[in-house]
Amino acid sequence: AQSVSQHNHHVILSEAASLELGCNYSYGGTVNLFWYVQYPGQHLQLLLKYFSGDPLVKGIKGFEAEFIKSKFSFNLRKPSVQWSDTAEYFCAVTSGGSNDYKLSFGAGTTVTVRA
Amino acid sequence: NAGVTQTPKFRVLKTGQSMTLLCAQDMNHEYMYWYRQDPGMGLRLIHYSVGEGTTAKGEVPDGYNVSRLKKQNFLLGLESAAPSQTSVYFCASSYSSSGGLAKNIQYFGAGTRLSVL
Numbered sequence: 001a002q003s004v005s006q007h008n009h010h011v012i013l014s015e016a017a018s019l020e021l022g023c024n025y026s027y028g029g030t031v032n033l034f035w036y037v038q039y040p041g042q043h044l045q046l047l048l049k050y051f052s053g054d055p056l057v058k059g060i061k062g063f064e065a066e067f068i069k070s071k072f073s074f075n076l077r078k079p080s081v082q083w084s085d086t087a088e089y090f091c092a093v094t095s096g097g098s099n100d101y102k103l104s105f106g107a108g109t110t111v112t113v114r115a
Numbered sequence: 116n117a118g119v120t121q122t123p124k125f126r127v128l129k130t131g132q133s134m135t136l137l138c139a140q141d142m143n144h145e146y147m148y149w150y151r152q153d154p155g156m157g158l159r160l161i162h163y164s165v166g167e168g169t170t171a172k173g174e175v176p177d178g179y180n181v182s183r184l185k186k187q188n189f190l191l192g193l194e195s196a197a198p199s200q201t202s203v204y205f206c207a208s209s210y211s212s213s214g215g216l217a218k219n220i221q222y223f224g225a226g227t228r229l230s231v232l
Binding site: 004006009032034036042043044045046049051090092094101102103105106107108 | 119146148150155156157158159160163173205207209219220221222223224225226
């Protein structure tokens, strides 16, 4: 299994602040990258994904992430957060190729947005 | 369209008791997965299935068994529960398509919170 590291365990910020969550993975080959979000009391939802092409991907709710291959990173960003962005965020990776469908998850980052 | 449904939502067991968690999906997905979520550890894959009648071990399979008798259902069993199995359990499912990459997008249920005393 691959190793996925999320640098921040808990982030607290105010509304309208910018958010950046770090994610690094260990696999050196082709990868597929994901960010999932889990709102309080809810199931995990896909926020965005990267398979190939433009390394800057846009997801739902104003989130974006940038794949930097040389840094083995896939950081999540949002320019201006809202209280409703309070949630736990998970980075996940599969190795590339149509036959590897098993996700390896990071430990998660809890984001608390204060009104 | 319900998506992925897990039952029960909560359960408390005593050490040594057995139980089965049910996952049902109505999206005609081929692939199904069981994960456990523990604080500070993210989600870890317990078992998975790539089709009806097939199952395989994931990262942390010990103490669990699974069955996939019907395409839409994936059952997770604990034969003799232990306190170390206290966790939140998530089921997920994904497509199998000729394009291949669609298998990577997993859809999750709401979770089952299990406490073993």
